[in-house]
Amino acid sequence: MMTAPPLTPDMPIQPQQKTVSTLSPWREAWRVFRGNKAAMLGLVSLILIMLVMVVGPAWYAVDPFGIVATPFHEPFVDSRYWLGSDYLGRDIVAGMLIGGRATLLVGVSSAAITVVIGISVGALAGYFGGWIDVSLSRLTELFQVLPALLFAMVLVTLFQPSLGVVICAIGMVSWTGTARLTRAEFIRLRGLEYVNAARTMGAGHWRLIWREILPNAMAPLIVSATLVVGVAILFEAGLSFLGLSDPNVMSWGMMIGANRRHILECWWAVTLPGAAIFLTVLSVSLVGDGLNDALNPKMHLR
Amino acid sequence: MVAVLAINFTLIHAAPGDPASVIAGEMGGGDQAVIDSIKKAYGLDKPLPEQFITYLGKSVRGDLGMSYTYNKPVSSLIAERIGPTILLVLTALLVAIVVGTLLGVFASLKPKSFSSAVVTIFSLTGLAMPVFWTGILLVILFGKVWPVMPIAGMYDVRNYGATGWAAALDVLHHLVLPALTLTLVYLAQYSRLARASMLEVLSSDYVRTAKAKGLHQGVVVFKHALRNALMPLVTIAGLQFGNLVSGAVLVETVFSWPGLGTLALDAILGRDYPTLLGVLTFSSLFVITANLLTDLSYHWIDPRLRGK
Numbered sequence: 001m002m003t004a005p006p007l008t009p010d011m012p013i014q015p016q017q018k019t020v021s022t023l024s025p026w027r028e029a030w031r032v033f034r035g036n037k038a039a040m041l042g043l044v045s046l047i048l049i050m051l052v053m054v055v056g057p058a059w060y061a062v063d064p065f066g067i068v069a070t071p072f073h074e075p076f077v078d079s080r081y082w083l084g085s086d087y088l089g090r091d092i093v094a095g096m097l098i099g100g101r102a103t104l105l106v107g108v109s110s111a112a113i114t115v116v117i118g119i120s121v122g123a124l125a126g127y128f129g130g131w132i133d134v135s136l137s138r139l140t141e142l143f144q145v146l147p148a149l150l151f152a153m154v155l156v157t158l159f160q161p162s163l164g165v166v167i168c169a170i171g172m173v174s175w176t177g178t179a180r181l182t183r184a185e186f187i188r189l190r191g192l193e194y195v196n197a198a199r200t201m202g203a204g205h206w207r208l209i210w211r212e213i214l215p216n217a218m219a220p221l222i223v224s225a226t227l228v229v230g231v232a233i234l235f236e237a238g239l240s241f242l243g244l245s246d247p248n249v250m251s252w253g254m255m256i257g258a259n260r261r262h263i264l265e266c267w268w269a270v271t272l273p274g275a276a277i278f279l280t281v282l283s284v285s286l287v288g289d290g291l292n293d294a295l296n297p298k299m300h301l302r
Numbered sequence: 303m304v305a306v307l308a309i310n311f312t313l314i315h316a317a318p319g320d321p322a323s324v325i326a327g328e329m330g331g332g333d334q335a336v337i338d339s340i341k342k343a344y345g346l347d348k349p350l351p352e353q354f355i356t357y358l359g360k361s362v363r364g365d366l367g368m369s370y371t372y373n374k375p376v377s378s379l380i381a382e383r384i385g386p387t388i389l390l391v392l393t394a395l396l397v398a399i400v401v402g403t404l405l406g407v408f409a410s411l412k413p414k415s416f417s418s419a420v421v422t423i424f425s426l427t428g429l430a431m432p433v434f435w436t437g438i439l440l441v442i443l444f445g446k447v448w449p450v451m452p453i454a455g456m457y458d459v460r461n462y463g464a465t466g467w468a469a470a471l472d473v474l475h476h477l478v479l480p481a482l483t484l485t486l487v488y489l490a491q492y493s494r495l496a497r498a499s500m501l502e503v504l505s506s507d508y509v510r511t512a513k514a515k516g517l518h519q520g521v522v523v524f525k526h527a528l529r530n531a532l533m534p535l536v537t538i539a540g541l542q543f544g545n546l547v548s549g550a551v552l553v554e555t556v557f558s559w560p561g562l563g564t565l566a567l568d569a570i571l572g573r574d575y576p577t578l579l580g581v582l583t584f585s586s587l588f589v590i591t592a593n594l595l596t597d598l599s600y601h602w603i604d605p606r607l608r609g610k
Contacts (some may be wrong), residue, residue: 126599145593147585149548150566154578229431237432238552242567256435260556267442274435282430295372 030292032092038288041254046283049276053104056097062095064250092269095255099273100280102240104250106167107233107284114232115173115225117177119214125179126186127209137183140176149238156244163246170235175227181224183218226288230281237277252277366385367437369569369577376580381566384584387554389473391546393481398488399539403532405489407523408495413501421493428490437483437556444479452476470529484550488542492535499531506530532603540596547581 033039125136126179155169190213196211239245240253240259252273259269315485333348369376460598503509504527512522551563558564562581569577 029385145586145589147545147548147582147589149551150582150585151548153551153566153570154582234432237433240470241432241434242555243553244570253432258431260438263442264446267446270435270438271442274432274438277432277435278430280433282426284429285426 019078029294030146035289036290038286042283044288047278053100060097064098067249095250099252099255102249103233103236106236107229110160110170110232111229112165113226114175115178117175119182122179122182123209126183127190132250140179153244161246170232178224186213189213189216223288223292226291230284233281369574376576380580380584383562383565385560387546387550390480391550394484394488397485398492402489403491403496404414405493409497410492410500425494426489428486433487434552434556436486440483441594480553480559484553495534499534505528517592538600540592544592549584
């Protein structure tokens with residue numbers, strides 16, 4: 001009978017014969033995502049929209065606030081203003097090209113704020129439990145009870161309507177969902193063995209929260225962050241439609257709001273920016289859905 | 303609740319812009335004496351905590367103060383405007399829940415089929431459309447292309463003074479477009495949610511048992527599966543009904559619907575703080591009540607929760 005030689009630390013472990021090429025989880029997710037036609041369509045159109053926002057205004061240098069044509073200029077008849085003009089005679093093309101900047105900027109930044117507040121609150125509540133959890137959960141409930149759009153409207157009006165305030169207002173009213181999701185994930189993960197192992201090895205709270213638990217809670221959080229971007233874009237559009245956003249920054253919502261009283265005379269001035277918002281949000285949610293399928297393997301069948 | 307009130311109150315009073323000088327300005331300009339007398343009349347000369355205690359005490363008794371712009375009690379303004387908002391939101395929610403559930407169930411039965419994909423595309427589209435834009439498209443459609451529907455307001459001035467059925471029909475006629483706009487948004491959410499929820503329930507063991515017993519498919523789907531699949535729908539419906547003012551403000555603005563949303567917007571634009579604070583407080587109260595009712599309804603839907 002043969003006994004196995006004792007393992008010593010310097011002895012190299014024989015590598016197993018590889019039969020299946022393994023991919024890292026992120027590569028695997030990208031493979032699934034790439035195979036999802038709708039998600040790829042969303043990604044491509046989102047990249048295109050961003051490119052247009054970055055390059056467009058430089059190439060088409062017309063002031064979106066400048067009155068360059070006669071009011072109610074029909075689209076597709078004059079090559080100088082091929083999307084027509086609005087009720088003041090402002091060029092629609094210029095507005096369309098630059099209007100998405102504010103929308104996208106506000107959408108992405110307020111989603112970032114939402115995610116930062118939501119993850120911090122949710123992680124602390126879920127990790128520590130006890131009175132910290134109770135008080136943070138009460139705080140979350142408090143913000144959940146505030147009527148979101150109304151509260152944001154008030155915030156924006158009270159502190160000068162600038163882009164920064166709009167971003168903060170949207171961030172402040174929409175973090176509760178992320179916080180709850182993070183808390184639930186942390187409660188699920190904090191009792192797992194690998195976390196106990198890390199704790200036994202002397203990892204502190206900070207390391208456990210950010211390095212051990214959070215990376216494993218990332219998948220649902222990334223999906224929810226993408227969806228938050230879509231919601232934030234609609235939120236911004238709504239605020240600027242009501243005339244409660246920065247009056248010096250042209251945005252798609254503002255174009256619709258400004259021309260609202262004249263929709264029967266110039267349908268194009270409201271329809272086109274709305275279509276742009278719609279297309280952007282649709283692309284974002286297609287990407288979000290694709291990420292959901294790619295990062296949550298259990299959901300593949302749906 | 304008190305905390306919510308405190309947040310609203312502090313926030314509004316922390317704002318730059320002094321309401322007394324706004325009122326004085328509207329009355330035709332004002333020297334300091336006029337502003338002071340206005341401050342005294344509305345209790346604005348007292349320190350903030352004292353103002354808050356007074357406000358709290360009064361609002362418990364249902365007195366939300368006087369509106370600066372309408373010069374009417376805020377509570378009666380809210381009472382006037384809440385009816386149209388509830389009518390609008392409730393109509394939209396009920397239609398959306400019924401149709402959305404049916405669409406979701408239909409899509410969940412054959413998750414890979416073409417018709418299921420249509421439901422999915424429909425809900426994605428509905429979720430991505432800004433609600434005010436949908437409203438405006440409907441206004442263009444029914445105001446210009448095919449003018450059969452009224453596109454603004456709640457009553458027709460030509461029917462002024464009408465009562466009974468004529469008035470009710472008039473309101474209903476005006477309700478169609480705003481309610482349809484709101485329904486489309488809700489419908490997108492419900493059909494998507496109902497589909498996901500049904501798919502989960504349909505793959506569970508007890509549904510397989512029911513099928514294996516040889517029960518008719520309709521009975522299995524509607525009696526066994528749907529009941530459990532309804533839970534998330536009820537949660538969302540409760541949240542949305544509670545949040546009705548926020549949900550309706552954009553639609554109300556597009557269609558000039560005389561509800562709480564337009565009242566809030568006017569209050570914001572006119573710096574009418576008591577009205578604004580009143581609407582905020584009232585809406586928060588509404589959310590809390592709706593959440594409570596939602597929790598209670600779980601017990602009605604899911605017998606397992608009873609007795610806990």
